[in-house]
Amino acid sequence: MFFSSCKRLLLRSRDSGTHLRVLQNPFCCKSISHISDSPNPPSLTIDYLINSCGLSPETALSASKKICTSFSTTEKPDSVLKFLESHGFLKPHITKLISAHPRLLSANIERTLKPKIKLFQDLGLSGPKLAELIASNPSTLLRSLNCQIIPCIQLVRSFVKTDENVIKALKRSKWLLSSNPDMRLQSNIALLRDHNVPNSRIVYMIINQPGSLLLKTESLKETVEAVEKLGFKPESGLFTIAIHTLCSMSKSTWEAKLKLLKDLGWSEEEIFGAFKRMPIFLASSENKMKEGMDFFVKMFNWKASLISKHPRLLMFSLKKRVIPRFEIYKILMSQGLLRDEWGLIPMLNLCERDFLIKYVTPYEEQLPHLLKAYKSQESELGGSWKAKL
Structure with a gap:
């Protein structure tokens, strides 16, 4: 369904040179991108941005200067907001969109907004999920449909195979649709292949860590070579995780952590x-x-x-995981039900469901307040453990 939609959109754009120019470069469209030269935008525009779009007075003043012409009536922006609301956009979504790109209030619904919304709907997104995705990267609605959005989605789908996986990748990185797939994504995927990274791991990265594949190829190459020098094997899952970890921080941050x-x-x-x-x-x-x-x-x-030897320990939340489980550990130890002094480490490593099954449920009859103690520690304790030392 997604590819049939792409084909229809591309054919439609070929039939209309005007439509094609609007879709390829909405910033060149006078009705959207012209910035007002007026130093004192009329109060109607500012009032509308505050009352209808939820912007703060300061943001509204700044945003009003980016709108093509000050509103003489609210008919056009009203129609845009109505269109967005009809597709599941709530006030917070609209506020975020218009704060970032107030020119959207002047967008052509039929030529600029509707084709893009339809494209995402064909991928399986609708309602709040669609609104959340677009609000996370407001410029999506002003990107070129045919030169950027469709080629990028097609490229991602050629690797991850399903629309569901495409959506996961888009949610993971708001910059995915902002990139030129030929310049970044393609060349970085080729780089990983040149370093013998299996296709399955590349697919994993596209779905779960797409941001790493949007770096400049030279930067990614340096990271890949650094990971190889540290002894990671390309066929190992840890290889791509190490790449992602290094890509997620600057050199100065890395050095500060060491x-x-x-x-x-x-x-x-x-x-x-x-x-x-x-x-x-x-x-x-x-x-x-x-x-x-x-x-x-x-x-x-x-x-x-x-x-x-157990670095995962430093990833756990003290308040939500470590301290509550430590309380259960102490209770079980005091009752002679747990004798291994190192038993806290496996307790911490278990997922929530398995932890409850192994360390709470079996003792509920004997210790009826155990679950309550666990939940209360989970919700109330935080840094207060220091006071107990």
Whole structure:
């Protein structure tokens, strides 16, 4: 269905030179992109942006200067808002769209907005999900349909095969539709193939980590080579995860995190050993890693060398996961129901469902308040553990 829609849209655009120019470069369309030279836009425009679009007075004043001409009537912008609302856009979505691109209020519904909305509907998006996707990247509605949006979606779909996977990729990176597929996506995919990354891992990256494939090819090449030097094998899933982790931060951030871990007692060998076990752990914020180290060192007297063998520990939320499960651990230990002093590590690694099945449900008869204790710790405790030291 998606490809038949693409074909119809492309054929329709060939039949009308005017339509094609509008779709290919909406910023050249006078009705959309002309910026008012008026230093004092009339109050009707500003009032409309505030009252109908939800903009703050300051944002409305700035946005009003980007609208082609000040409103003499609200008929045109009313029709645009009505169209968006009819397709599931709520006030927050509209506020975000118009704040970023107020010229959308002057867009031609039939030629500029409707074809793009129809395209996403054919992919399987509608209502709030459609609105959320477009609001996350407001410029989508002003992109060239035939030169940018359709080719990019077709390229992604040629790898991931299903519309469902295309949608997942689009949700993962708001920049995916902002890129020129021939300049970035294609060349970066070719780069990964040249380094013997299996097609299955490339597909995984497109669906789950598309942002890494939108970098400048030279930058991605440097990262790929760095990952190879660290000893990761291209056929391993950890290879692409390591690429994604390094791509997600600047060199200065990477160096700051390495310095933090060294200051917390990790050796260089332990840092890179942990990175090879679980590259994504270094995507955690410096603050989160520091708090995690403080907790495990001060509450359990665990050494950095032990924690480095379980780097996933530093990815867990203290408030939502570690502290609530620690409370259950203490209760079970006090009742003689858990004898392994290292039992907290497997407790923390389990998913929520398996944790409850293994450590809470079996003891509910014997300890009827166990679940309540767990839930209360989950919702109330945070940094207060420091006061207990």
